[in-house]
Amino acid sequence: MNVIGAAYAAEDAGHGGGHGGGGTGLPDPMHQFEIQRIIPLELFGYDASFTNSALFMVIAAVLITLFTLFAMRKGALVPGRLQSVAELSYEFVANMVRDNVGTSGMKYFPFIFTLFMFVLALNMLGMVPYAFTVTSHIIVTFALAAFVFIGVTLIGFWKHGIGFLKFFVPSGVPFVMLPLLVVIEVISYLTRPVSLSVRLFANMMAGHTMLKVFGSFVVALGLLGGWAALAFMVAFTGLEILVAFLQAYVFAILTCIYLNDALHMH
């Protein structure tokens, strides 16, 4: 009990008791999502501190840049191991864009590739113990999704002019139904950034909360009973790595689908 008590005391020292977990004796699973200022900074009355969230975004961007530059530095005809990984990820996203948007969408391939690699790197970095998961914050994913949404809408209007509004009028329905259906279509279009961002955020946050809760079970059950929980933890960690990849994939593929809607209107 002493070891467990010490571990919980160390947890508790970092935060002021937490919100919901009070009185249960287990560490607060929400503690891992706390944002800490590393370099405090105030700009024009706004808090623009360099936080742990920003730090991990920088790490992700630097890692992707270094990886692609280093892997492709030789550009050999017969690729080595690293170059294979870089080529595989390129081909993976390129095929995704080609299948979902068509060849006319390859213009936007650099953006989709960047988006996919960035979200993937952030999700995977989050799986490293003690690392911060940037995508478990709604504001980060919402910013990404809002950028995609606004960009895609602008592309639609730029491509089709005011005719893009026809996108909201489904064809082949009785005239009487149109007012209702148009409203539904507009609402479903407007909820796209919300569902896109909440999907990624909720998956990452729920996964990490679950890992933390099961991790605290391992400690609480001790040497005797902790093994069962530990086996669960290993399985869940595997599942979370799958989800981390899957959510990056889904984010990218939905961006492709939205882009396709804007470029080709159904």
Place this chain on the structure above:
Amino acid sequence: MEAEAAKLIGAGLASIALVGAGIGIGTIFGNYLQGALRNPSAAPTQFANLLLGFALAEATGLFGLVVALIILFVF
């Protein structure tokens, strides 16, 4: 009823959304297996759609979880 108790009950009710996610994920994987066993050669081409459907179904359950967390921590 105390507000605190109502909050906890509400959060518990909100997590019922996971029932739907469970049904959805089961349907997707079950139907994929059914299709894949009937026509194994077509199965790999639909694997991307399987993952997409899985992620979309799982996300709707997690929306319920988000509602539960909002009830617990925001109000």
